Amino acid sequence: MRKFFLIALTVLLAALLLVGCGGSQPKKIVVGLDDNFPPMGFRDEKNNIIGFDVDMAKEATKRLGMAVEFKPIDWSSKEAELSSKRVDVLWNGLTITEKRKENILFTKPYMENKQVIIVTANSKVKGKADLAGKAVGVQDGSSSVDAITKEAAILKSFKELKKYPDNVAALLDLKAGRIEALVVDEIVGRYYIAKKPGDYAVLSDHFGAEEYGVGLRKDDKELLTKLQKALDEMKQDGTSAKISKQWFGENIVK
Incomplete structure (x- = not known):
């Protein structure tokens, strides 16, 4: 009887330890x-x-x-x-x-997040070199501004670097033709343009990348x-x- 009691007590203690440790x-x-x-x-x-x-x-x-x-x-x-x-x-x-x-x-x-260039689907802009003389949009205060600034020669070639409070407003202006390209975080840009399939294109050229x-x-x-x-x-x-x-x-x- 004593042996049985000890075995039962051991099993009970083990079960309590499992529960206390989170068990299942x-x-x-x-x-x-x-x-x-x-x-x-x-x-x-x-x-x-x-x-x-x-x-x-x-x-x-x-x-x-x-x-x-x-x-x-x-x-x-x-x-x-x-x-x-x-x-x-x-x-x-x-x-x-x-x-x-x-x-x-x-x-x-x-994930690799690039600073991509978004244009309208029928745009003649195919790369960074084609941005010369063009109005380019960017969200004010974003990392895209810093990325463009690092490429001084390209920035200098722009007709204008137009800054927006948000990328939604910039995309609307891009579609309306008030700017001819938008530089934006790839993750943000693709998220928004996925909602408008066929309206925009992402160029292979970009302004640098970072890894997540x-x-x-x-x-x-x-x-x-x-x-x-x-x-x-x-x-x-x-x-x-x-x-x-x-x-x-x-x-x-x-």
Whole structure:
């Protein structure tokens, strides 16, 4: 009887330990993001957080058997949010830079964001050289302005660099012929023109590129390995391409 009691007690303690450790409950990953960055992460008319990166994170965490929570943060304080463990990953069009690598562990790049040139579908502008003497639009204060400024000779050739409060207004002016090209983040540009198929074209020429990755804490190497495996599998089986086409009209996953 005593032996049976000890065995039963051991089984009970083991069960309690499993429950205490989360047992069958999947671990939750908290994704830090800017919820005002369409199409990567933003709120729809019902205030739900949606976007390309949101769909990618949902699919990856599902493959890991983990729950996911999307937590809007002050994007300018993203590294502090990550290091303080208020979020587990940063996944919202996060550019990989050497400086950020000092404090953040990155996945391999999953997307390359170029500063693309958008023209109307019937435009005679086929490359940067054709922008000479043309009115070119750009969103004021965007990274596109910096990208164009770095190519001083090309900028000098423009008839005008017209700055807009947002890219929607610039696209309307492009369609109306008030400007002849628009320089914009590829992810943003493709998102908007996908809604107007046949109206616009994206040129192969561009004003530079940057790579996006998922950011983790430096000591989360095990999670990085698992997450990278999920991202690799998503790319190989076409899931990433499918998500990309839904948001951008074509596959722009790296």
